């Protein structure tokens with residue numbers, strides 16, 4: 001699929017078939033958001049102010065919560081078990097969050113950017129969340145998957161539900177799955 005076709009076809013999809021995403025699909029979606037595309041210099045798939053890379057990406061599935069490690073292109077286990085119901089509750093009970101086979105959680109460590117950019121850090125971090133998330137949404141579309149960006153959530157409840165480190169501030173949830181063609 002061309003980039004133009006992916007942009008044209010991307011729509012917010014909120015209904016999913018129950019089938020799980022496979023490891024390759026999950027890895028590809030992580031890569032599109034935060035993968036290392038220039039290993040020599042450590043640059044990533046989406047731009048970052050000062051190349052400081054404040055974003056931390058998590059994936060919530062029926063089995064576990066995993067954390068993406070860009071430099072290794074690997075997922076490390078963060079929590080065992082299905083945390084999607086708790087995440088749905090924290091996201092104002094939106095069913096797409098609990099029903100998606102995978103929910104990507106974009107978080108940020110604002111202090112990484114603030115060290116260089118001071119009070120402009122939050123502005124830059126929020127712009128970066130948009131860059132990374134759009135990459136993920138377009139990649140999902142190109143793979144025939146459906147996704148929706150979710151901003152409505154109780155931040156502290158998300159942090160608690162997923163036992164996120166205090167400095168990993170949750171900013172965006174992206175439920176992804178095979179679209180439910182009703």
Ligand SMILES: Cc1cc2nc3c(=O)[nH]c(=O)nc-3n(C[C@H](O)[C@H](O)[C@H](O)COP(=O)(O)O)c2cc1C
Pocket residue numbers: 010011012013014094148149150151152153
């Ligand atoms: C910042 C932001 C927050 C959003 N939050 C939610 C949300 O909490 N729940 C939801 O179902 N859709 C959410 N959306 C998706 C929008 O509803 C959707 O993008 C809009 O209706 C346009 O449709 P499209 O994405 O198919 O082009 C959000 C979109 C943005 C950009």
